[in-house]
Amino acid sequence: MPELPEVETVVRGLQPLLLGQRLGQVIARRPDLRWPLPPDLGQRLTGATVTGLKRRAKYGLMETDRGDTLIFHLGMSGRFHQLTGAPGTHDHVLFVTQQGTLAYNDHRRFGSMHLTPTPEVAAHPLIAPIGPEPLSDAFSxxxxxxxxxxxxxxxxxxxxxxxxxxxxxxxxxxxxxxxxxxxxxxxxxxxxxxxxxxxxxxxxxxxxxxxxxxxxxxxxxxxxxxxxxxxxxxxxxxxxxxxxxxxxxxxxxxxxxxxxxxxxxxxxxx
DNA sequence: ATGCACTCCTGAACGC
DNA sequence: TGCGTTCAGGAGTGCA
Structure with a gap:
């Protein structure tokens, strides 16, 4: 359901909340979504500053100053929301910044997250085979x-x-x-x-x-x-x-x- | 190589 | 009222 326009909207919505923010803590509250979450997700992202938020196809790309990019897919029901109070059952990953806590919520767990060195994102097995962006001149x-x-x-x-x-x-x-x-x-x-x-x-x-x-x-x-x-x-x-x-x-x-x-x-x- | 069915998951909607 | 069934679907996998 999130298709390209929805993912674009989500990424744009995340930008003011995350760009330039230091991730004080990143917490995976379960080991997997559609696939296993990176086991070192917390260690690799905690303390990093978000330097970029982009989109490729239906994937969101969160770049950090540590050289890693978090690739995320919303699947069918993935969404981000600002947490007020205790996390709910389907708040699977928490991103804690000085502005508050952002929760990735996905009750169907069709979404996924991957960590890749930023220069290797384009070659990532999930990204590399994807066709041209529909709004680019390459799609003609x-x-x-x-x-x-x-x-x-x-x-x-x-x-x-x-x-x-x-x-x-x-x-x-x-x-x-x-x-x-x-x-x-x-x-x-x-x-x-x-x-x-x-x-x-x-x-x-x-x-x-x-x-x-x-x-x-x-x-x-x-x-x-x-x-x-x-x-x-x-x-x-x-x-x-x-x-x-x-x-x-x-x-x-x-x-x-x-x-x-x-x-x-x-x-x-x- | 090509095209199809299957699979994951949960909650909403529906039928009896 | 309540239970069981069906459906929604992104996309990787495996099969014919």
Whole structure:
């Protein structure tokens, strides 16, 4: 659920709270999330000063003056919040600064954290294979055409593949394909180049809007501040099965594609 | 190489 | 009212 715009929003929300701050203490309250936490997480981060907060795909990157970068993924339900009082059941990692304590909370524990020397972040096995950032020039019509060429998989599956483009999840894949008028089940390799060009433009515009809106929230996702985002109100097809299509009024259809819900308008998306 | 199903986890929503 | 079942989904893994 946190997709690229949400992670971007979280990282931006963390910046004023952490940038330049010395981590007085970093406490892992359990040994693992999706994968084991670095066993030396506390030792390596305690006493370090946060010198950078960035994003790559759906990963947050917290750089420190000790030469380590904390790579974190929010999974489905990860979020940061400022702790007041005792940590709750799902407050798994605590970052204590002079400004207070920031808790990483993740009730489903699909998130993960990794510590890597900063110069090696780009080569990290989780980061290295990821495709271009969707808002960069590297993600272009020609790039998507090359990725789609000869592929028998659906265009939606191709978009969800992080090697094609970084940071697109189920929601924005559905929304972008609706905006582009492309049926999500259409075979990627059979789509005209011009339509893929348009899809690239639409993806960029959709993500831009979402970031501008402060990221969306879906049930359990919240911004750092604890305030809920609001982009979810502008989903045009996602989660709207049976409701009228904003384009033509025909009912939005839900189908299951690779075990995931796809929302689309059978009339507008060909 | 390619594409698919499976898997982790918890809480909300739903059905009887 | 309460219990059991289903669903949500990012992405690595393993299989055909």
């Amino acid at each position: 019509g020609p790039w998507l055409q090359a990725r789609a060429a000869g592929r028998f998989t659906s265009i939606k599956a191709l978009l969800l593949d992080q090697h094609t483009v970084a940071g697109i999840g189920n929601i924005y894949a559905c929304e972008a394909l609706f905006e582009a008028g492309i049926n999500p089940v259409r075979m990627a390799g059979a789509i005209a180049p011009k339509r893929l060009d348009r899809l690239v433009d639409v993806i960029k515009a959709t993500l831009d809007r979402a970031i501008a809106a402060g990221g969306s929230t879906l049930r359990d996702h919240a911004q750092v501040s604890g305030d809920l985002g609001y982009f979810q109100h502008s989903f045009r097809v996602y989660g709207r099965a049976g409701e009228p299509c904003p384009g033509c009024g025909a009912p939005v259809r839900r189908r299951v594609q690779q075990g995931r819900s796809t929302f689309h308008c059978p009339a507008c998306q060909r």
